Amino acid sequence: MGSARPSKAERLLAERRRMLEIIKLLKREYPDVRCFLDYATPFQLLVATILSAQCTDERVNKTTPALFARFPDAGAMARAKIGEIEKLVQPTGFYKNKAKAILETSKILVSKYDGEVPRRLEELVELRGVGRKTANVILGNAYDTPGFVVDTHVGRITRRLGFTRNSDPVKVEYEVREFVPEADWSKFSLWLIAHGRAVCTARKAKCEECVLARLCPKVGVPRS
Numbered sequence: 314m315g316s317a318r319p320s321k322a323e324r325l326l327a328e329r330r331r332m333l334e335i336i337k338l339l340k341r342e343y344p345d346v347r348c349f350l351d352y353a354t355p356f357q358l359l360v361a362t363i364l365s366a367q368c369t370d371e372r373v374n375k376t377t378p379a380l381f382a383r384f385p386d387a388g389a390m391a392r393a394k395i396g397e398i399e400k401l402v403q404p405t406g407f408y409k410n411k412a413k414a415i416l417e418t419s420k421i422l423v424s425k426y427d428g429e430v431p432r433r434l435e436e437l438v439e440l441r442g443v444g445r446k447t448a449n450v451i452l453g454n455a456y457d458t459p460g461f462v463v464d465t466h467v468g469r470i471t472r473r474l475g476f477t478r479n480s481d482p483v484k485v486e487y488e489v490r491e492f493v494p495e496a497d498w499s500k501f502s503l504w505l506i507a508h509g510r511a512v513c514t515a516r517k518a519k520c521e522e523c524v525l526a527r528l529c530p531k532v533g534v535p536r537s
């Protein structure tokens with residue numbers, strides 16, 4: 314007689330164990346991973362994250378020193394002329410929209426939060442130019458509060474690893490974080506981003522170099 318098929322609860326438990334193993338390996342592989350954007354305060358991280366839409370972190374990090382030297386905090390930014398912000402953020406692309414978002418957000422921070430960046434996701438997403446992804450970046454990196462950021466790397470790799478089939482980042486966030494201990498949410502994103510840049514790239518998964526190979530259902534499928 315064949316053995317009974319595993320129940321839903323047993324399958325879930327097995328997937329949680331697989332995820333813990335993946336986390337252990339990623340932690341070992343990328344021990345020094347940290348936020349890829351340069352910043353000195355939560356406000357600066359917020360601005361840098363707004364600028365990072367459709368732009369590389371490297372370019373943002375080259376752009377923000379001059380911007381923050383001129384307007385270091387929400388108070389200074391809120392008093393800026395839009396044209397001056399536009400000029401300083403131009404290299405990051407879509408600069409008119411980004412400058413507007415930064416100026417309006419700074420004004421809200423000054424009028425509603427005394428110039429500080431709020432610590433709750435619900436308040437963060439109310440700010441202009443701030444979606445769940447940006448809010449989670451702030452929570453996880455500036456405030457050390459669990460925030461699971463789903464960017465293109467995180468979405469792609471969690472799909473390849475079989476923890477989701479969704480392409481909608483918000484659905485991926487809710488689905489995948491069920492498997493990840495809350496304390497690891499922020500770092501888990503950073504590990505996957507590092508892994509997505511170095512090994513499990515969009516163009517070609519380098520499975521032969523991958524520490525997760527024995528745990529990945531897509532091993533050997535380079536463009537999955």
Ligand code: SF4
Pocket residue numbers: 470473474512513514518519520523524525526529530531532533534
């Ligand atoms: S085994 Fe291949 S597809 Fe799976 S995570 Fe590693 S590089 Fe990506």
